[in-house]
Amino acid sequence: MSIDDTPKMSWWNRLAHPGQFLAWTRPLIWPLAGVTTALYLLGLWFAFFNSPADYQMGDTVRIMYVHVPTAWLSQFVYAAMAVSALGTLVWRHPLADVSMKAAAPLGAAFTAMALFTGSMWGRPTWGTFWEWDGRMTSTLILLFIYLGIVALWRAFDDQLRAARVVAVFTLVGAVNVPIIKFSVDWWSTLHQPASVFRADGPTMPGSLLTPLFVMFFAFTLLFVTLQLLAMHTEIRRRRLVTLERRAARGDTL
């Protein structure tokens, strides 16, 4: 009787191999893109043709269907980056810093969109595009943190060294996420308190919640799709750098 003594690799270890990650996740891109597009079309139909105006805010409530998902992603992407930062510093997972680097520009873009749509909603609702209150100021700081992280990645030639520095910076910056979340409870603010993500459930009617959740899933799936695509590119970019260095040394490719 023979004994199989081949080392067994867990899915976590298999996932650590960039080539394996590419092979597993590449077939997901087009199906994800298709579902995301369908959700956007459904969400837009709900937003403009099958949802009522709010009794206080009127039709401006429709801005909520793009504002809340982008604001949610501005914080969710940062939380994902913080988990990746732990993956880099604690577990030294080879894909953690790839994930961190790919997510930063996406998080910056969603944060900028959240600020822009909030501003477009604020003018007709509060009479001002901007107010230096807790929620808006802490979200603006989040945008600057994202931009700082993007700049940090570009400041280093050695991406492994950059990953350590960026991971520490990301974890320090993570303190801003709960500040954003609870700013509307801690300080007097123009921004309304949470009405969707609450411990006792949403406080708005189903006719407004349905389009909101459809758009919420559309934006979240878009982030997942773009994140995978950006991670694939980053893995290939690192391969490219290695090949270019070999070529510069005159090694056989």
Place this chain on the structure above:
Amino acid sequence: MIALGEHAEFIFAAYAGVFVGLGLLIGWIVYDSRRVRARLETLGDKRG
């Protein structure tokens, strides 16, 4: 299409801003992906 009321320009601007932003984001990520893949191919990398 429903009438968007007296604040239609703010609703339109919010959606236009988001979808232009998403278009630029998607365009940049796809462009970057194709650029890196093309460069790899010129160096003879066949792994895709």
